[in-house]
Amino acid sequence: MxxxxxxxxxxxxxxxxxxxxxxxxxxxxxxxxxxxxxxxxxxxxxxxxxxxxxxxxxxxxxxxxxxxxxxxxxxxxxxxxxxxxxxxxxxxxxxxxxxxxxxxxxxxxxxxxxxxxxxxxxxxxxxxxxxxxxxxxxxxxxxxxxxxxxxxxxxxDGEPLDVAVAWPLRFDTAAELLAICDDEQLTIAEAARRNEEALRSEEDVAAGLDRIWDAMAACVEAGLHADGTLPGMLRVARRAGRIRTQLEEVTAAGGRELPGEWLGAYALAVNEENAAGGRVVTAPTNGAAGILPAVAMYWWNFLADSGLGTGTAVTPHGELAGSALRGFGAAAGASSTTCDEEAVAEANRRRGIRRFLLTATALGSLFKANASISGAEGGCQAEVGSACAMAAGGLTAVMGGTNRQIENAAEIAMEHHLGLTCDPVGGLVQIPCIERNAIAAATAVTAARLALRGDGSHFVSLDAVVETMRQTGLDMSHKYKETSAGGLAVNVIEC
Structure with missing residues (x-):
């Protein structure tokens, strides 16, 4: 297993x-x-x-x-x-x-x-x-x-808890994952890719990851250009489109770009689309679906072309790698000799996104296997906390972080979501869920930056935080686990 x-x-x-x-x-x-x-x-x-x-x-x-x-x-x-x-x-x-x-x-x-x-x-x-x-x-x-x-x-009911897959790189804990990467001289993303290629060709893995990213990006775009109110008794007004307009006006007037505010707008956009019943990507859940796309889009639009995560990635042992995701060539037809600069930049960004998603996959697997990603089982720490940790690790990876810096970033992000309750007002994935994704996206970026400023060594391990999240979920009252029987759900008037 x-x-x-x-x-x-x-x-x-x-x-x-x-x-x-x-x-x-x-x-x-x-x-x-x-x-x-x-x-x-x-x-x-x-x-x-x-x-x-x-x-x-x-x-x-x-x-x-x-x-x-x-x-x-x-x-x-x-x-x-x-x-x-x-x-x-x-x-x-x-x-x-x-x-x-x-x-x-x-x-x-x-x-x-x-x-x-x-x-x-x-x-x-x-x-x-x-x-x-x-x-x-x-x-x-x-x-x-x-x-x-x-x-x-x-x-x-009656089926086994898990169906065994003969993954070539098998790990149950973050410590085991880091040890495997050390032994095999791999990044975490490369370890995940090797497992994926046990089921699909290299080309199919790349194409599948691109499809996931395209769906995420389309969801961000749809949310940024929608207005009106969300379904349900709360009549919550959409805000992402209004924020987009404000930010574009600032830029058009000669003001400086505001990456942090765009980050929040991306997250709001996804979760407003989710609340409206639109097309979204579970990441790893719908209630937390805005965090990974927001952080990835933040990197795509504001950091990718700086060279971080495209051609200067650092391997687990410190030497520079030839690309951010070795083994994934540029997108079909995209090379420095045959395409213009934008096509090359697009290909580099896509390689970075694949690295981001594969890194997040390896981390998310640990939360799902050893704790929970279900709000009904572990509260919102299981959904938003896991997504924040996955995004923090993914961003650290594309920013050139080492495996231990990635693990550190995920630990920081999860540690500060421990005990987070799931108490949606009116049983709708709107309040506090939409804003919570924007806050967690900012936390993921902060966690990545903190980890990148260190050398990867830290006192609390990711495995310890995952186990703490599991225990906290068991101790948490059912009122705070997606039943809308406690917390904000009973202290906020619904009309």
């Missing part, structure tokens, strides 16, 4: 507003419908229903959980679905309509067939749901319980 989780699982393209409450339930519904088809009982199904337990039952409506379940049962995939097909799929359900189970079998379904049981908590995980299919006589022909364990990952 190894802690490593592929970048293409940790960073999955989906829809908002929640990886655990929207993407996971949608995948569960889709998986259930597919199993009915594969086992040959789909044609016998006349009716389907779902029960949402624990946190899914408590804040499901605010997170669009029942909409996601209906979309998944209809055979829609969160990665490719038009977000408009998910929004209101249950909320606007017309009574008397029939649900196209697996996309092909019309069955009876009513809004009341999704039941909410917030006070029933199944022992395996607080995000649980049971799907049941019946024939025309009311007999059960299919039943499965799923757990949405965070980051869009799901586990079917």
């Amino acid at each position: 190894s802690a490593y989780v592929s970048a293409f699982e940790l960073f999955s393209i989906g829809v908002g507003p929640s990886s655990s409450h929207t993407v996971g339930p949608m995948r569960a519904g889709r998986d259930f419908a597919a199993r009915l088809r594969e086992t040959g009982v789909l044609e016998n199904v006349a009716h389907v229903g779902c029960s949402l337990f624990g946190s899914l039952g408590a804040t499901g409506i605010g997170h669009g959980t029942p909409d996601a379940v209906v979309a998944g049962l209809s055979g829609l995939d969160p990665e490719t679905v038009d977000p408009d097909e998910v929004r209101g799929a249950w909320m606007n359900w017309r009574e008397g309509s029939r649900l196209p189970l697996a996309g092909i079998r019309p069955v009876a379904f009513a809004k009341g067939d999704i039941e909410f049981s917030p006070r029933t908590r199944l022992p395996a995980h607080p995000n649980a749901m049971t799907l049941v299919a019946r024939d025309s006589a009311g007999a059960v022909v299919g039943e499965e319980t799923y757990y949405s364990v965070g980051g869009g990952f799901i586990r079917r």
Whole structure:
């Protein structure tokens, strides 16, 4: 067994507003419908229903959980679905309509067939749901319980906790990861890339990482150019577009660029898109989806062309490397002899982003394996704290940091999120979630800068912080773990 989780699982393209409450339930519904088809009982199904337990039952409506379940049962995939097909799929359900189970079998379904049981908590995980299919006589022909364990990952009851993958570089802790990198003379990003290439070609890994980044960048762009209010009773006004306009006016008037304020705007943009149910990338969750893209975009726009992370990366032992991500050549057709300067800069930035994402993947794997990335399980420290640590490590990597500086940056970022609660007002991923991403993005940059000013040695290890986060999550009251039963959720008037 190894802690490593592929970048293409940790960073999955989906829809908002929640990886655990929207993407996971949608995948569960889709998986259930597919199993009915594969086992040959789909044609016998006349009716389907779902029960949402624990946190899914408590804040499901605010997170669009029942909409996601209906979309998944209809055979829609969160990665490719038009977000408009998910929004209101249950909320606007017309009574008397029939649900196209697996996309092909019309069955009876009513809004009341999704039941909410917030006070029933199944022992395996607080995000649980049971799907049941019946024939025309009311007999059960299919039943499965799923757990949405965070980051869009799901586990079917009875399945093993993890499916073993024969990763060439196997590690369970940060200490083991650093030791492997020392022995193999690799950066953390290179170690992650070697694991990815056990499943895909070098070209496919690069193309897949580029696709993830393009989706992240598109989400930032969409959020920066949107206005109006977000869905839900709170009527929260979008701010990212207004901030973009203000910053552009400052620049146009001859004022200096304000990288730190752009960083916050990027994070707000992503999480406003997420709250609106738009296309986002789990990083490692939807509730924390703005942190990594914001920090990466900050590097892309303000630091990349300075040479940091493009051609002057430092290897674990101090010597200069030929590129920020050895083994990943420039983008197709982009070279200093055949392309103009902008094309070369674009290719260098993409190499840097791949390094950023691979470094973040290795770090995120440690949080998922040894603690949690689920707000319902560990509070917001598990979501925002993990994302902040991943972003800090990724930024340190593209700024030329050593492996131990990367580990130090991740530790600093996570240490100062310990105990962070998950208490969304009204059960919506809006307050305090959107601003929290902007604050964490700034913390990630600060952590990276602090680590880069040191030599990588530090008193508290990343492994110690991960274990502390796990213990803190266990000790934390369920009121502060995505149930909206405590904290801001009960002390802020919702209208």
